[in-house]
Amino acid sequence: MKYSCSFVCFLVVRCGVLTVETEHVDVATLEKLEQQGIDCEPKASTIRIIQDKYLQKVHFSRHGIPLPEFMEINNLEETKRAGELYGYPLMIKGKRLAYDGRGNAVAKSEGELSSAIDVLGGFGRGLYVEKWAPFIKVDELAVIVARGRDNSILCYPVVETIHKENICHIVKAPADVPWRIRKLANDVAYKAISSLEGAGVFAVELFLTRDGQVLLNEVAPRPHNSGHHTIESCYTSQFEQHLRAVVGLPLGDPSMKTPAAIMYNLLGEDEVGFFSSFSGEPGFKVAHQLIARALEIPGATAHWYDKREMRRQRKMGHITLVGPSVGVLEARLKSMLREEGYENPNEVAPRVGIVMGSDSDLPVMKDAARILNMFGVSTEVRIVSAHRTPELMYSYAASARERGIQVIIAGAGGAAHLPG
Numbered sequence: 184m185k186y187s188c189s190f191v192c193f194l195v196v197r198c199g200v201l202t203v204e205t206e207h208v209d210v211a212t213l214e215k216l217e218q219q220g221i222d223c224e225p226k227a228s229t230i231r232i233i234q235d236k237y238l239q240k241v242h243f244s245r246h247g248i249p250l251p252e253f254m255e256i257n258n259l260e261e262t263k264r265a266g267e268l269y270g271y272p273l274m275i276k277g278k279r280l281a282y283d284g285r286g287n288a289v290a291k292s293e294g295e296l297s298s299a300i301d302v303l304g305g306f307g308r309g310l311y312v313e314k315w316a317p318f319i320k321v322d323e324l325a326v327i328v329a330r331g332r333d334n335s336i337l338c339y340p341v342v343e344t345i346h347k348e349n350i351c352h353i354v355k356a357p358a359d360v361p362w363r364i365r366k367l368a369n370d371v372a373y374k375a376i377s378s379l380e381g382a383g384v385f386a387v388e389l390f391l392t393r394d395g396q397v398l399l400n401e402v403a404p405r406p407h408n409s410g411h412h413t414i415e416s417c418y419t420s421q422f423e424q425h426l427r428a429v430v431g432l433p434l435g436d437p438s439m440k441t442p443a444a445i446m447y448n449l450l451g452e453d454e455v456g457f458f459s460s461f462s463g464e465p466g467f468k469v470a471h472q473l474i475a476r477a478l479e480i481p482g483a484t485a486h487w488y489d490k491r492e493m494r495r496q497r498k499m500g501h502i503t504l505v506g507p508s509v510g511v512l513e514a515r516l517k518s519m520l521r522e523e524g525y526e527n528p529n530e531v532a533p534r535v536g537i538v539m540g541s542d543s544d545l546p547v548m549k550d551a552a553r554i555l556n557m558f559g560v561s562t563e564v565r566i567v568s569a570h571r572t573p574e575l576m577y578s579y580a581a582s583a584r585e586r587g588i589q590v591i592i593a594g595a596g597g598a599a600h601l602p603g
Protein backbone atom coordinates (compact mmCIF):
# COMPACT_ATOMS: atom_id res chain seq x y z
CA MET A 184 0.00 0.00 0.00
CA LYS A 185 1.30 3.46 -0.92
CA TYR A 186 0.79 6.45 1.33
CA SER A 187 0.93 10.12 0.44
CA CYS A 188 3.82 12.29 1.54
CA SER A 189 1.49 14.28 3.80
CA PHE A 190 0.24 11.13 5.55
CA VAL A 191 3.78 9.85 6.12
CA CYS A 192 4.79 13.24 7.52
CA PHE A 193 1.76 13.19 9.84
CA LEU A 194 2.64 9.70 11.06
CA VAL A 195 6.37 10.04 11.68
CA VAL A 196 6.19 13.12 13.90
CA ARG A 197 4.86 10.71 16.53
CA CYS A 198 7.86 8.39 16.10
CA GLY A 199 11.37 8.53 17.48
CA VAL A 200 13.00 7.09 14.37
CA LEU A 201 11.93 6.14 10.84
CA THR A 202 13.32 3.13 8.98
CA VAL A 203 12.37 1.30 5.78
CA GLU A 204 11.57 -2.31 4.89
CA THR A 205 12.40 -1.79 1.21
CA GLU A 206 14.60 0.55 -0.75
CA HIS A 207 11.80 1.21 -3.25
CA VAL A 208 10.40 4.25 -1.47
CA ASP A 209 10.02 7.95 -2.24
CA VAL A 210 13.43 9.34 -1.33
CA ALA A 211 12.23 12.92 -1.78
CA THR A 212 9.84 12.36 1.13
CA LEU A 213 12.66 10.99 3.29
CA GLU A 214 14.83 14.00 2.44
CA LYS A 215 11.97 16.35 3.33
CA LEU A 216 11.52 14.58 6.65
CA GLU A 217 15.22 14.81 7.44
CA GLN A 218 15.12 18.55 6.74
CA GLN A 219 12.31 18.77 9.30
CA GLY A 220 14.49 17.04 11.89
CA ILE A 221 13.06 13.52 11.61
CA ASP A 222 15.63 10.81 12.34
CA CYS A 223 15.75 8.47 9.32
CA GLU A 224 17.90 5.32 9.48
CA PRO A 225 19.54 4.48 7.14
CA LYS A 226 19.90 8.01 5.79
CA ALA A 227 17.98 9.19 2.73
CA SER A 228 21.28 9.66 0.90
CA THR A 229 22.00 5.95 1.34
CA ILE A 230 18.55 4.92 0.09
CA ARG A 231 18.96 7.20 -2.95
CA ILE A 232 22.26 5.53 -3.84
CA ILE A 233 21.04 1.98 -3.33
CA GLN A 234 17.68 2.20 -5.09
CA ASP A 235 19.49 3.05 -8.35
CA LYS A 236 21.80 0.12 -9.06
CA TYR A 237 23.91 2.11 -11.48
CA LEU A 238 24.49 4.79 -8.82
CA GLN A 239 25.40 1.95 -6.45
CA LYS A 240 28.12 0.84 -8.85
CA VAL A 241 29.44 4.38 -9.28
CA HIS A 242 29.48 4.98 -5.52
CA PHE A 243 31.24 1.74 -4.61
CA SER A 244 33.70 2.12 -7.46
CA ARG A 245 34.72 5.53 -6.10
CA HIS A 246 35.35 3.91 -2.71
CA GLY A 247 37.60 1.20 -4.11
CA ILE A 248 35.17 -1.70 -3.73
CA PRO A 249 35.93 -4.55 -6.20
CA LEU A 250 33.15 -4.80 -8.80
CA PRO A 251 32.48 -6.35 -12.19
CA GLU A 252 33.22 -3.80 -14.91
CA PHE A 253 30.11 -1.77 -15.82
CA MET A 254 28.93 0.93 -18.19
CA GLU A 255 25.82 3.07 -18.63
CA ILE A 256 24.02 2.58 -21.96
CA ASN A 257 21.61 5.00 -23.64
CA ASN A 258 21.22 3.52 -27.11
CA LEU A 259 21.92 0.39 -29.15
CA GLU A 260 25.26 1.64 -30.45
CA GLU A 261 26.59 2.15 -26.93
CA THR A 262 25.36 -1.33 -26.05
CA LYS A 263 27.18 -2.83 -29.02
CA ARG A 264 30.37 -1.05 -27.97
CA ALA A 265 29.96 -2.48 -24.48
CA GLY A 266 29.65 -5.95 -26.02
CA GLU A 267 32.85 -5.40 -28.00
CA LEU A 268 34.62 -4.23 -24.85
CA TYR A 269 33.33 -6.80 -22.34
CA GLY A 270 32.53 -9.74 -24.60
CA TYR A 271 29.58 -12.11 -24.38
CA PRO A 272 27.50 -13.18 -22.59
CA LEU A 273 26.68 -9.62 -21.55
CA MET A 274 24.54 -8.78 -18.53
CA ILE A 275 22.06 -5.93 -19.11
CA LYS A 276 20.31 -4.48 -16.06
CA GLY A 277 17.66 -1.94 -15.23
CA LYS A 278 18.80 0.83 -12.92
CA ARG A 279 15.70 0.88 -10.73
CA LEU A 280 13.01 -1.50 -9.43
CA ALA A 281 15.17 -4.51 -10.23
CA TYR A 282 15.05 -7.40 -7.76
CA ASP A 283 14.64 -11.21 -7.68
CA GLY A 284 16.00 -11.41 -11.21
CA ARG A 285 13.42 -8.93 -12.53
CA GLY A 286 15.12 -6.18 -14.45
CA ASN A 287 18.02 -8.34 -15.66
CA ALA A 288 18.55 -9.81 -19.12
CA VAL A 289 21.44 -11.72 -20.66
CA ALA A 290 22.55 -11.27 -24.27
CA LYS A 291 24.64 -14.21 -25.46
CA SER A 292 25.61 -12.44 -28.69
CA GLU A 293 25.26 -9.09 -30.43
CA GLY A 294 22.22 -10.45 -32.23
CA GLU A 295 20.37 -10.80 -28.92
CA LEU A 296 20.96 -7.24 -27.70
CA SER A 297 17.79 -5.71 -29.14
CA SER A 298 15.50 -8.41 -27.76
CA ALA A 299 17.15 -8.23 -24.33
CA ILE A 300 16.66 -4.46 -24.22
CA ASP A 301 13.02 -4.83 -25.29
CA VAL A 302 12.41 -7.34 -22.49
CA LEU A 303 13.67 -4.75 -20.00
CA GLY A 304 11.37 -2.04 -21.34
CA GLY A 305 13.80 -0.10 -23.52
CA PHE A 306 16.39 2.57 -22.85
CA GLY A 307 13.81 4.97 -21.41
CA ARG A 308 13.74 2.85 -18.27
CA GLY A 309 17.43 3.52 -17.60
CA LEU A 310 19.86 0.70 -18.33
CA TYR A 311 23.47 -0.26 -17.78
CA VAL A 312 25.61 -3.29 -18.60
CA GLU A 313 28.00 -5.41 -16.56
CA LYS A 314 30.82 -7.58 -17.73
CA TRP A 315 29.87 -11.20 -17.11
CA ALA A 316 31.27 -12.39 -13.77
CA PRO A 317 32.59 -15.99 -14.15
CA PHE A 318 31.57 -17.04 -10.65
CA ILE A 319 32.23 -20.52 -9.36
CA LYS A 320 30.72 -23.16 -7.06
CA VAL A 321 27.65 -21.22 -5.96
CA ASP A 322 25.39 -18.59 -7.47
CA GLU A 323 26.50 -15.98 -4.93
CA LEU A 324 27.97 -15.37 -1.53
CA ALA A 325 26.24 -12.99 0.85
CA VAL A 326 27.04 -11.20 4.09
CA ILE A 327 24.55 -9.55 6.43
CA VAL A 328 26.20 -6.46 7.94
CA ALA A 329 24.93 -4.45 10.91
CA ARG A 330 25.93 -0.81 11.39
CA GLY A 331 25.16 1.00 14.64
CA ARG A 332 24.43 4.66 15.17
CA ASP A 333 27.94 4.97 16.59
CA ASN A 334 29.29 3.62 13.24
CA SER A 335 30.24 0.29 14.81
CA ILE A 336 30.00 -2.53 12.27
CA LEU A 337 29.49 -6.27 12.77
CA CYS A 338 29.34 -8.93 10.06
CA TYR A 339 27.34 -12.15 10.17
CA PRO A 340 28.96 -15.35 8.85
CA VAL A 341 29.32 -15.55 5.07
CA VAL A 342 26.61 -17.67 3.42
CA GLU A 343 26.10 -19.35 0.06
CA THR A 344 22.96 -18.54 -1.93
CA ILE A 345 21.64 -20.90 -4.59
CA HIS A 346 19.21 -19.43 -7.12
CA LYS A 347 16.31 -20.89 -9.10
CA GLU A 348 15.15 -18.86 -12.10
CA ASN A 349 17.15 -15.88 -10.75
CA ILE A 350 15.40 -16.00 -7.34
CA CYS A 351 17.07 -17.06 -4.12
CA HIS A 352 16.11 -20.69 -3.56
CA ILE A 353 18.44 -22.05 -0.87
CA VAL A 354 20.83 -20.39 1.61
CA LYS A 355 23.59 -22.39 3.31
CA ALA A 356 25.34 -21.11 6.43
CA PRO A 357 28.23 -20.94 6.86
CA ALA A 358 29.50 -20.80 3.28
CA ASP A 359 31.46 -23.87 2.26
CA VAL A 360 34.48 -21.90 1.05
CA PRO A 361 38.06 -21.62 2.34
CA TRP A 362 38.74 -19.34 5.29
CA ARG A 363 40.65 -16.93 3.04
CA ILE A 364 37.55 -16.42 0.87
CA ARG A 365 35.35 -15.89 3.92
CA LYS A 366 37.71 -13.22 5.21
CA LEU A 367 37.87 -11.55 1.81
CA ALA A 368 34.06 -11.53 1.57
CA ASN A 369 33.76 -10.00 5.04
CA ASP A 370 36.38 -7.38 4.19
CA VAL A 371 34.54 -6.34 1.00
CA ALA A 372 31.19 -6.21 2.83
CA TYR A 373 32.65 -4.22 5.73
CA LYS A 374 34.28 -1.69 3.42
CA ALA A 375 31.12 -1.29 1.34
CA ILE A 376 28.85 -0.56 4.31
CA SER A 377 31.47 1.73 5.86
CA SER A 378 31.09 3.96 2.80
CA LEU A 379 27.36 4.53 3.41
CA GLU A 380 25.52 6.73 5.92
CA GLY A 381 23.11 5.68 8.63
CA ALA A 382 22.35 2.73 10.87
CA GLY A 383 20.63 -0.58 10.22
CA VAL A 384 21.12 -4.00 8.73
CA PHE A 385 22.43 -4.31 5.17
CA ALA A 386 22.72 -7.32 2.89
CA VAL A 387 25.81 -7.48 0.68
CA GLU A 388 25.61 -9.87 -2.28
CA LEU A 389 28.93 -11.02 -3.74
CA PHE A 390 30.40 -13.04 -6.61
CA LEU A 391 33.26 -15.51 -6.11
CA THR A 392 35.14 -15.72 -9.40
CA ARG A 393 37.19 -18.57 -10.82
CA ASP A 394 40.43 -16.75 -10.09
CA GLY A 395 39.55 -16.30 -6.40
CA GLN A 396 38.30 -12.70 -6.49
CA VAL A 397 35.32 -11.58 -4.45
CA LEU A 398 33.32 -8.92 -6.30
CA LEU A 399 30.40 -6.92 -4.96
CA ASN A 400 27.14 -7.53 -6.82
CA GLU A 401 24.70 -5.30 -4.96
CA VAL A 402 23.58 -4.07 -1.53
CA ALA A 403 20.14 -3.97 0.10
CA PRO A 404 19.61 -1.51 3.02
CA ARG A 405 17.40 -3.81 5.10
CA PRO A 406 16.95 -7.32 6.49
CA HIS A 407 17.24 -9.72 3.58
CA ASN A 408 16.19 -13.17 2.41
CA SER A 409 19.79 -14.39 2.71
CA GLY A 410 19.62 -13.62 6.44
CA HIS A 411 16.32 -15.28 7.36
CA HIS A 412 18.22 -18.27 8.78
CA THR A 413 19.52 -16.01 11.57
CA ILE A 414 16.17 -16.28 13.38
CA GLU A 415 17.06 -19.84 14.38
CA SER A 416 20.81 -20.04 13.78
CA CYS A 417 22.34 -16.90 15.34
CA TYR A 418 22.40 -15.35 18.79
CA THR A 419 20.90 -12.17 17.35
CA SER A 420 18.55 -12.39 14.37
CA GLN A 421 18.90 -9.87 11.56
CA PHE A 422 15.48 -8.43 12.48
CA GLU A 423 16.37 -7.82 16.12
CA GLN A 424 19.73 -6.46 14.98
CA HIS A 425 18.10 -3.96 12.65
CA LEU A 426 15.95 -2.59 15.48
CA ARG A 427 18.93 -2.45 17.83
CA ALA A 428 20.90 -0.53 15.22
CA VAL A 429 18.32 2.08 14.25
CA VAL A 430 17.29 2.97 17.83
CA GLY A 431 20.86 3.11 19.12
CA LEU A 432 21.04 0.00 21.29
CA PRO A 433 24.29 -2.02 21.41
CA LEU A 434 24.63 -4.39 18.48
CA GLY A 435 24.02 -8.04 19.34
CA ASP A 436 26.28 -11.05 18.79
CA PRO A 437 25.97 -12.05 15.09
CA SER A 438 27.75 -15.39 15.44
CA MET A 439 26.00 -18.71 14.89
CA LYS A 440 24.74 -20.67 17.90
CA THR A 441 24.44 -23.84 15.81
CA PRO A 442 27.15 -25.39 13.60
CA ALA A 443 25.14 -25.09 10.39
CA ALA A 444 21.86 -23.92 8.88
CA ILE A 445 20.02 -24.20 5.58
CA MET A 446 17.14 -21.94 4.57
CA TYR A 447 14.77 -23.19 1.85
CA ASN A 448 12.44 -20.66 0.21
CA LEU A 449 8.84 -21.68 -0.42
CA LEU A 450 8.23 -20.17 -3.85
CA GLY A 451 4.84 -19.86 -5.51
CA GLU A 452 4.15 -22.72 -7.92
CA ASP A 453 0.88 -21.50 -9.47
CA GLU A 454 -1.02 -18.32 -10.17
CA VAL A 455 -3.90 -18.36 -7.68
CA GLY A 456 -6.14 -15.62 -6.38
CA PHE A 457 -6.85 -13.80 -3.14
CA PHE A 458 -7.58 -15.91 -0.05
CA SER A 459 -6.89 -19.12 -1.98
CA SER A 460 -5.00 -20.49 1.01
CA PHE A 461 -8.40 -21.09 2.59
CA SER A 462 -9.98 -22.70 -0.46
CA GLY A 463 -7.41 -25.43 -1.03
CA GLU A 464 -5.87 -24.19 -4.30
CA PRO A 465 -3.12 -26.58 -5.50
CA GLY A 466 -0.26 -24.11 -5.08
CA PHE A 467 -1.06 -23.50 -1.43
CA LYS A 468 -1.77 -27.18 -0.81
CA VAL A 469 1.67 -28.25 -2.03
CA ALA A 470 3.40 -25.62 0.13
CA HIS A 471 1.39 -26.57 3.21
CA GLN A 472 2.17 -30.26 2.68
CA LEU A 473 5.86 -29.43 2.51
CA ILE A 474 5.62 -27.47 5.75
CA ALA A 475 3.90 -30.41 7.43
CA ARG A 476 6.71 -32.70 6.28
CA ALA A 477 9.34 -30.22 7.53
CA LEU A 478 7.86 -30.28 11.02
CA GLU A 479 8.82 -33.96 11.28
CA ILE A 480 12.50 -33.17 10.70
CA PRO A 481 14.82 -32.48 13.66
CA GLY A 482 15.89 -28.84 13.79
CA ALA A 483 13.34 -27.61 11.23
CA THR A 484 11.25 -24.45 11.62
CA ALA A 485 8.62 -23.33 9.10
CA HIS A 486 7.67 -19.71 8.44
CA TRP A 487 4.52 -18.98 6.41
CA TYR A 488 4.06 -15.33 5.39
CA ASP A 489 0.27 -15.60 4.99
CA LYS A 490 0.23 -13.61 1.77
CA ARG A 491 -3.27 -13.45 0.33
CA GLU A 492 -2.20 -14.08 -3.24
CA MET A 493 0.18 -16.62 -4.75
CA ARG A 494 2.14 -15.82 -7.90
CA ARG A 495 4.65 -18.01 -9.63
CA GLN A 496 8.08 -17.64 -7.98
CA ARG A 497 6.70 -15.32 -5.29
CA LYS A 498 8.27 -15.90 -1.87
CA MET A 499 5.43 -17.34 0.22
CA GLY A 500 7.44 -18.57 3.20
CA HIS A 501 10.60 -20.41 4.15
CA ILE A 502 11.86 -23.41 6.09
CA THR A 503 15.05 -23.26 8.14
CA LEU A 504 16.98 -26.36 9.16
CA VAL A 505 19.69 -26.24 11.84
CA GLY A 506 22.03 -29.07 12.76
CA PRO A 507 25.56 -30.43 13.12
CA SER A 508 26.82 -29.75 9.58
CA VAL A 509 25.71 -28.45 6.19
CA GLY A 510 26.15 -31.95 4.80
CA VAL A 511 23.73 -33.45 7.31
CA LEU A 512 21.22 -30.68 6.62
CA GLU A 513 21.52 -31.16 2.87
CA ALA A 514 20.60 -34.82 3.38
CA ARG A 515 17.59 -33.87 5.52
CA LEU A 516 16.45 -31.28 3.01
CA LYS A 517 16.83 -33.74 0.15
CA SER A 518 14.78 -36.31 2.04
CA MET A 519 12.07 -33.74 2.73
CA LEU A 520 11.85 -32.65 -0.91
CA ARG A 521 11.89 -36.20 -2.24
CA GLU A 522 9.06 -37.13 0.13
CA GLU A 523 6.97 -34.32 -1.30
CA GLY A 524 7.76 -35.15 -4.92
CA TYR A 525 10.04 -32.17 -5.55
CA GLU A 526 12.82 -34.45 -6.80
CA ASN A 527 13.04 -37.30 -9.30
CA PRO A 528 11.65 -40.39 -7.53
CA ASN A 529 13.75 -42.63 -9.78
CA GLU A 530 17.00 -41.04 -8.60
CA VAL A 531 19.26 -43.59 -6.89
CA ALA A 532 21.07 -42.33 -3.80
CA PRO A 533 24.86 -42.91 -4.01
CA ARG A 534 26.24 -45.73 -1.85
CA VAL A 535 29.96 -45.14 -2.48
CA GLY A 536 31.77 -41.83 -2.15
CA ILE A 537 34.92 -41.33 -4.22
CA VAL A 538 37.04 -38.41 -3.02
CA MET A 539 40.37 -36.97 -4.07
CA GLY A 540 42.53 -34.01 -3.16
CA SER A 541 42.71 -32.39 -6.60
CA ASP A 542 40.99 -32.53 -9.96
CA SER A 543 44.34 -33.73 -11.33
CA ASP A 544 43.49 -37.09 -9.71
CA LEU A 545 40.21 -37.32 -11.60
CA PRO A 546 41.52 -39.07 -14.77
CA VAL A 547 42.58 -42.04 -12.60
CA MET A 548 39.82 -42.00 -9.99
CA LYS A 549 36.95 -41.77 -12.48
CA ASP A 550 37.65 -45.37 -13.50
CA ALA A 551 36.66 -46.48 -10.00
CA ALA A 552 33.26 -44.88 -10.48
CA ARG A 553 32.89 -46.36 -13.97
CA ILE A 554 33.60 -49.91 -12.77
CA LEU A 555 31.28 -49.62 -9.78
CA ASN A 556 28.51 -48.26 -11.98
CA MET A 557 28.95 -51.26 -14.30
CA PHE A 558 27.96 -53.45 -11.35
CA GLY A 559 24.99 -51.27 -10.46
CA VAL A 560 26.66 -49.55 -7.50
CA SER A 561 25.77 -45.86 -7.43
CA THR A 562 28.59 -43.40 -6.69
CA GLU A 563 29.34 -39.75 -6.09
CA VAL A 564 32.64 -38.03 -6.84
CA ARG A 565 33.95 -35.10 -4.78
CA ILE A 566 37.18 -33.12 -4.54
CA VAL A 567 38.18 -32.46 -0.92
CA SER A 568 41.53 -31.43 0.52
CA ALA A 569 42.81 -31.56 4.08
CA HIS A 570 44.99 -28.54 3.25
CA ARG A 571 42.80 -26.31 1.05
CA THR A 572 39.27 -27.22 2.16
CA PRO A 573 39.38 -28.86 5.61
CA GLU A 574 35.87 -27.61 6.46
CA LEU A 575 34.48 -29.28 3.34
CA MET A 576 36.28 -32.53 4.18
CA TYR A 577 34.89 -32.52 7.71
CA SER A 578 31.37 -31.76 6.51
CA TYR A 579 31.54 -34.50 3.88
CA ALA A 580 32.68 -37.13 6.37
CA ALA A 581 30.22 -36.08 9.07
CA SER A 582 27.23 -36.32 6.73
CA ALA A 583 28.21 -39.46 4.81
CA ARG A 584 26.34 -41.99 6.94
CA GLU A 585 23.10 -40.03 7.08
CA ARG A 586 23.20 -39.54 3.30
CA GLY A 587 23.41 -43.30 2.81
CA ILE A 588 27.11 -43.53 1.91
CA GLN A 589 28.36 -47.00 2.91
CA VAL A 590 31.94 -46.85 1.58
CA ILE A 591 34.39 -43.99 0.97
CA ILE A 592 37.25 -44.46 -1.49
CA ALA A 593 39.85 -41.78 -0.71
CA GLY A 594 42.52 -40.94 -3.28
CA ALA A 595 46.11 -39.93 -2.66
CA GLY A 596 47.14 -36.70 -0.99
CA GLY A 597 45.07 -34.75 1.52
CA ALA A 598 41.89 -36.66 0.74
CA ALA A 599 43.48 -39.83 2.09
CA HIS A 600 43.15 -38.35 5.59
CA LEU A 601 39.37 -38.63 5.32
CA PRO A 602 38.90 -42.19 6.68
CA GLY A 603 40.64 -41.12 9.89
